[in-house]
Amino acid sequence: MKDPFVKIALLQEKVGDKVRCLTCERRCLLTEGASGWCRTRTNIDGQLVTLLYGNVSSLSANPIEKKPLYHFQPGTVALTAGSWSCNFGCPWCQNWDISKSPPRKGRYVSAEEIVTMTLNTDCQGTSISLNEPTLSLEWSLDVFRLARERGLYNTYVTNGYMTQQALDLLIGAGLDAMNVDLKGGADAVKKHCQGVDVEKVWRNCRHAKDKGIHLEITTLVIPGVNHDDESLQGIARRIRDELGDETPWHITGYCPAYRFHAPPTPLSALERGWRIGKREGLDFVYLGNVLGHRLENTYCPHCAELLIDRYGLTVVKNSLQDSRCPVCRRAIPIVA
Template structure:
């Protein structure tokens, strides 16, 4: 492993760790793994090599790269109609049995088979695919912290935006670095209330996710929240109201909340979770709960052409952005970001535009 450490571009010393008498403590995510010599942390992406902590997947993104519309993330109020070059890699710091990207999130990295893409080449592809920004997504992007920072620095030099689609369980130190290096927007997955997240995600403390969401918002990062509605896990009214009310209290009434349809995947069927897609009626009930709790922008996701997938003026209910799957087919917000009918200010980051065809 020593020679590989010196020559393999996917193996790089981690930025956030502390040396202990009996190993090292990773300070990338809130699991704060204590890692003995020659051992891996919980996510299996970081290893103690000769008393130093190394990431094993720096830039190992070549297998997972695509030009995605913002609406696919989903981001509905951040550069509507634009594209972000999106990459991901291996493993995760959660253990959700319903994971939609389990083919990536459940596999540890293999440095011997590293599919390396340098930050410079990544930005070159952003230009080649005529994208407006970057997105680290697919699996948990926090595991690509060191790579993200290098990509973000280069992206900012070229005038591109930077986004994360994340479970939000990074440490405050990691979040601070991301913001300092140019993180512009985060879509954070709130998977349920405290009980559901602890039970199904591997002992996770959901309050630390809310802490990060709030801190990011205070530091000027655009934040949207997504909740995958899973019957038997987080569909009860008390749980949904707790999420919606907390969004309003801690992030503000204009923070978008995406309540999305669940598709059975991975181990969910084996352990007796719901066997079919989330009923649309249940998603609509979640939408109404969000509105009742005072949220201005609630969206039903993964249901193509649903009326609640559109953006409406919270004052006069005028349709402002109409969407079809991942396409923006109508954009009526004025240049000064107001409703054209009543003049209500609409929170939109960046320019919005119609897009009739998408790149998938």
């Protein structure tokens, strides 16, 4: 029987007797029978195929706040699907059980099925995340088209390393919002994520923003990698200058995982990151993975009124009125 997970890859080009994958910026060049860096795409008879189509490792309904997306449809629930593997090599991966695994045989879920499930479980949209969703490009496009037709939203939680061609396809198919992980400066990212050019991630963030995609940024603060003031300041400044001072920035704590054993990020480092973000002029900086902390909340950047009171992933109270602060009427960029 034909393997349902195997499908011809959408973005590829022939280079002599080899084939180049154009899904992500690694742009792997594959000889016959070889797999790319991420191991999810293989050259079979001179043609690139994906091994991940509809190959689902995990499926669950969870709050959009979990992505994290705090300024997009707050209080709604997204049916969230993950697959296998990654195109980055970060040694601290918090989802390493699926991201460091070559493609296994998950549960086959068609685009039609996942959209039906989303509607039947009272979710308002889809989220492809957990491992790197770019590797599931072909399936994402089918899911997004159908979901949008049925009035659902579509989100990606990504390292942002897709080619611009892949990003344009996702936008065309119905991508609404993205959370992009920005891990640090050029040298740190190149070294720890194994040869990654972080400029490509910034380019994609700028491009998504230009195309009207809702964008939030996450930085996992890792001791010894990016926890110093200079690294965090560098990220905060670039968010402000290249993506705008209203772009939400989530500063989250790391826990020892996979091959990285530094102690967990102290709360004081996260709070210092928050102060750096505010000092650099970002309007919305949040702490993540610190349950019950006041900096999980949204405050008005003009008058400091509490606008969205959160506890973990729960919206306790949303006081916005027509996307404005009820006290000073400042417009708050939250997609409702």
